[in-house]
Amino acid sequence: MAVSELSIGVAPGVPLYQDVKRKILDVVRRGDWKPGDTIPSEKRLAERFGVSIGTLRKAVDALVTENLLVRRQGRGTFVTTHDESRYVYSFFHVLRHDGFKEPPEVQLVAFDRVKADSYAASMLGLDASAPLFRVVNLLKLGGKPVVIDEICVPAGLFRGLTEKRARDRKVTLYQLYQADFGVTVLRTDERVRAVKADATTASLLAVPRGDPLLKVIRRALSFNDKPIELRFSYISTERYEYNSEPVALS
Amino acid sequence: MAVSELSIGVAPGVPLYQDVKRKILDVVRRGDWKPGDTIPSEKRLAERFGVSIGTLRKAVDALVTENLLVRRQGRGTFVTTHDESRYVYSFFHVLRHDGFKEPPEVQLVAFDRVKADSYAASMLGLDASAPLFRVVNLLKLGGKPVVIDEICVPAGLFRGLTEKRARDRKVTLYQLYQADFGVTVLRTDERVRAVKADATTASLLAVPRGDPLLKVIRRALSFNDKPIELRFSYISTERYEYNSEPVALS
């Protein structure tokens, strides 16, 4: 390594554990530890970074709360992967009115390559008219259409994505992002509006044109809050609803 | 005190710091430390509960992440109050399309005493037809009506709440709950649907009848996730939108 990982030359005023946290993050980003990997034990890491176990644990604690690492007692600490069942639908917020979350049945409706409009470019942090892949999915719940997803991702990040791969995947899109393109979704932000169903959306969802739908605008973010996806979801809330995560005083 | 707070007789398998956390919680719930109070220093608390400072800190850490306590370096640790400016609108999720949060101008539209229907009773954990206070507010943003709030609270928890007090308050409703009734809102859960504006809502919001509105169903929770409020918000999203909190992989 070019620069020592030992804690010589840390900026003054920065807590050691934050510096250690950043160094662990660097290793993950560099790809030395990949999603699903076990990372070295806390004892080894403490030696490697030249800090006490308590400090090393504090750094790992922070990464665990940010969902970059997962601890399993007796086994080790792992880099988060989307393949674990508990994560697979953690970003899917459409539930039955009784609160039950059904797994959606996904149908690809459209796939194309488009140029970013100014809104998409600013939301994704790209130059205007940057190339995007655009995927439109229809999600059925309980056998009936409930959600239309319009998904835009930078073509540069997902070189080689094709209609066939988007259609034939056996996993969620975010699992595909991670497994095939090394892109990990860590966070999303979402904003919700109520809109009237336009003609095409209404026909896909089998509701009258003009019916009220939720429009959810989602950005999916990776390391350093880098935006990697912009998604518009149109949701019929006749039998389902959008569940906001519990909010605590903050 | 009837039972010693020292850690004799802790259930086996329960970490000490969780026991300490529960004991601190008990003191707050008992009202010995009220919202806004400084609690004793970490050194004193460690002595009082017979644990090391590290363990005491871990208990306080947990209560801080649950927003029951607030630490301020050099000053002390405080019981959370809703009066701090950073908390005042933390449960208000209606923002301008550009992401700016304006403080709402609130007008009381109706105040009455009603019996809980079966839905409200189950959401609030009450018996059917338990007495409720019902408050209807109109919220203006940028001078124009944007939100109708219909708020239901158990009459038993808010004895003495009157139309005048609901109208004349100089603070948010949650500050009123805490200051006048000792009820602290710690968390909310929210579910969102899209609905057509009915006649009365449409006229209050000055939108055409049948226009799409967000309907947000919120429960406000206190200690032990006890429900203390059920609220229906009808939101016109022409110029504003509902902002879901950022969601992380979980």
Place this chain on the structure above:
DNA sequence: CAGTGGTCTAGACCACGTC
């Protein structure tokens, strides 16, 4: 059984706020 993370101790020293 060995190795992992989880808990806990008993200090030390630092950074910050208040007086």
Place this chain on the structure above:
DNA sequence: ACGTGGTCTAGACCACTGG
């Protein structure tokens, strides 16, 4: 100057997992 929370150490022992 003093008291507060914030960081950090260098261990010990416990609980869980896997071979």
